Structures are given as structure tokens and as C-alpha cells.
Amino acid sequence: MGEASKISRYLYTVIVLFLIWLFLTASLDPQELAFGLILSLIVAALTYEIFTTNGLANLHPRRVAYAIAYVPYFLWAMIMANLDVAYRVLHPKRPINPGIVECKTVLKNEVGKLALANSITLTPGTITLDIDGDKYFIHWIDVKDDSVEGASKNITEPFEKFLKVIFG
Amino acid sequence: MNALAAIGEALVLIGTFFYFLSALGLIRMPDVYNRMQTSTKSATLGSLGVMVGVGIWALGTDFGSAAWLTKSIVIAVFLLLTNPISAHALIRAAYKSGIPLWEGSVVDKYREHLEAKDKGEVEEAPAEEGDEE
Numbered sequence: 001m002g003e004a005s006k007i008s009r010y011l012y013t014v015i016v017l018f019l020i021w022l023f024l025t026a027s028l029d030p031q032e033l034a035f036g037l038i039l040s041l042i043v044a045a046l047t048y049e050i051f052t053t054n055g056l057a058n059l060h061p062r063r064v065a066y067a068i069a070y071v072p073y074f075l076w077a078m079i080m081a082n083l084d085v086a087y088r089v090l091h092p093k094r095p096i097n098p099g100i101v102e103c104k105t106v107l108k109n110e111v112g113k114l115a116l117a118n119s120i121t122l123t124p125g126t127i128t129l130d131i132d133g134d135k136y137f138i139h140w141i142d143v144k145d146d147s148v149e150g151a152s153k154n155i156t157e158p159f160e161k162f163l164k165v166i167f168g
Numbered sequence: 169m170n171a172l173a174a175i176g177e178a179l180v181l182i183g184t185f186f187y188f189l190s191a192l193g194l195i196r197m198p199d200v201y202n203r204m205q206t207s208t209k210s211a212t213l214g215s216l217g218v219m220v221g222v223g224i225w226a227l228g229t230d231f232g233s234a235a236w237l238t239k240s241i242v243i244a245v246f247l248l249l250t251n252p253i254s255a256h257a258l259i260r261a262a263y264k265s266g267i268p269l270w271e272g273s274v275v276d277k278y279r280e281h282l283e284a285k286d287k288g289e290v291e292e293a294p295a296e297e298g299d300e301e
Contacts, residue, residue: 023242026235082186082213089193089206098202098270102281121252124209127201127259128252137281139259141205 006048008055013044015059016051053111066165077158078123085124085141099143100129101151103136106160112167119159126155176225183217186210199270200262208255212248219244 021036044051052058088096107113117128120138129137138155145151193206223240226232 020242023238026233026238078213082210085193085206085209086186086189089189089196089210094196094198096197096202098199098205100269100279117256118249118252121255122209122212122248124213125205127204127208128256129260129263132281135281139201139205141202 005055008057009052010044010048010055012055012058013048013051014040017043063166066162070162070166073162074119074122074159081124081126088141095142097142098140100137100139101143101145101155102148103138103152103156104148105134105136105152105156107134107163107167109167112163115167116156116159116163119163120155170228173225173228176221176223176228179217179221179224181221183214183219183221186214186217190214200267201259201269204255204259204262208251208258212251215247216244219247 017040018036021040025032025036057063088094105113105116107116113131117131117136120126120128120136125141127139129139131137136156138151140151140155143151144154187210190207190210193210194203197203197206219240220237223237226236227234
């Protein structure tokens with residue numbers, strides 16, 4: 001996807017900054033809102049060039065819906081994996097089976113790849129070691145399948161179906 | 169004591185439990201990679217539980233307001249954005265500095281990948297020398 005127009009990128013940055021301001025102040029007082037808007041406009045003017053390349057296209061309803069659906073899905077995956085690792089830590093025999101596996105991703109977008117790598121790292125039991133093109137090298141605490149396809153099916157695919165839509 | 173405060177207290181308790189597990193994992197795991205797995209990750213859920221728990225807990229007290237919850241959620245989101253980057257940087261640095269995997273490790277695709285890459289470069293270099301001769 002090529003770069004969106006400057007205005008679209010600028011507006012998107014303003015919206016995101018203003019949302020963060022709203023969360024941080026948690027107040028609907030007109031003075032607070034006005035000052036937050038002024039600050040967002042100034043900071044966005046300085047930073048929009050490195051903040052986003054897609055601009056307002058990121059706020060497409062389908063993408064936002066998938067992003068919202070991704071949050072509980074991801075939290076659930078994270079909690080389940082945490083319990084799995086907790087079991088491995090507490091079990092007297094320490095049932096680990098670690099190794100570094102290779103996964104392939106279907107994502108093309110750089111930001112999408114970053115989001116996938118971060119999601120993998122945040123899920124306990126897997127850490128992204130390195131990315132080279134579409135190859136992910138992942139340290140996995142319990143290697144169930146060391147082939148590229150098997151590992152991809154286990155690690156990257158559950159996240160990809162969401163990230164594919166969110167980041168295009 | 170009301171329901172919100174009770175939920176918050178439970179979340180903080182769960183968070184501290186995962187902190188404890190990550191400290192325990194640090195002692196029990198055999199090599200640096202597996203220690204990273206247990207320590208950095210459990211700490212994430214631990215911090216999430218404690219922060220969101222504090223936000224909800226404060227809602228149930230008489231001095232609390234919605235600002236507690238939104239601020240703690242913003243902190244949690246920034247933590248989720250930055251934590252994996254440091255974990256990735258640490259484990260990659262460990263690998264690049266040559267720390268071996270635990271002997272029980274089953275597979276190391278990254279080494280195969282690096283070796284294949286090196287070989288590709290090494291094979292080209294002697295061929296060029298041969299041409300010069």
C-alpha cells in the first residue's frame with residue numbers, strides 16, 4: 001500500500017493523540033478538551049511523518065472492528081499460554097522441550113510484521129528471535145512440530161487472520 | 169468493601185502470583201532462553217493484572233474516579249507495546265553473543281539459516297579468487 005496523502009496522515013495522528021489525551025485526563029471539561037486538541041494539533045504537525053504511512057485508511061470500520069475483536073482474543077491466548085508456562089514452571093519434572101523453529105508469514109506490511117512479532121513475544125512460550133523477510137525464527141518452549149508448516153500453523157496463523165485485516 | 173474493590177483485589181492478587189511464578193521460573197529453567205520465556209512473559213501478565221486491578225480497585229473506593237481506570241489502562245497499553253521489544257532485543261543479543269542452547273533443546277532452525285547464509289557468501293568468495301588466478 002502506498003503512502004496516503006499528508007492531510008490524511010496528519011488527521012490520523014491528531015485523532016490518535018487526542019484519544020490518548022482523553023484517556024490520560026479522563027475528563028470532559030471543555031477547557032481540558034480544548035487544550036488537548038491544541039496540543040494534539042501541534043504534536044501531530046511535528047511527528048505525523050514518522051507516525052503513520054496509511055493515514056485515515058487505518059480507521060476503516062472493518063479494520064477497527066477487527067482490532068477491537070483482536071484485543072479479547074489476544075488477551076485470552078495470552079492468559080492460556082501463561083497458565084501453560086506456569087504449569088511447566090511448577091511441575092516437579094520441568095516438562096520443557098525447547099528449540100528454535102522457523103515460521104513463514106503471509107503478512108506483507110512492515111507494521112503488520114512488527115505487530116505479529118510483538119504478539120508472538122507477548123504470548124508466553126514463544127519469543128521472536130529474528131525476522132528475515134517472511135521468515136520468523138522463534139524460540140519455543142515446547143516444540144510440538146519442528147517443520148515450517150507445522151510451526152506456522154501453531155504459532156503465527158491464529159494471529160494472522162486478524163492482523164491480515166487490521167494492517168492490510 | 170464492594171464488588172469493584174473485590175474484583176480489583178483479586179486481579180492484584182493474580183498479578184502478584186504471576187510475578188512469583190516468573191521469579192520461580194528464573195531459578196528453575198536451565199538456560200538463558202527458557203529463563204527469558206518465564207521471566208519476561210509472566211511479568212507481563214503480572215503487571216497487567218496489578219495495573220488494571222489497581223484501576224478497578226480504586227473505582228470501588230470513595231476517593232476513586234474513572235481517571236484511575238483509564239490511566240492505568242493507558243499505562244498497560246504502553247507496557248504491552250514496549251515489553252516485547254526489550255525481550256526480543258535481549259534474546260537476540262544472547263544468541264548473537266554465542267550463548268549455547270540447553271542440551272535438551274530439540275531443534276535450532278536459526279543456526280541452520282545463518283549457516284546457509286554464510287555458506288552462500290563463502291562459496292561466492294573463493295569462486296572469485298579462482299577467477300583471478
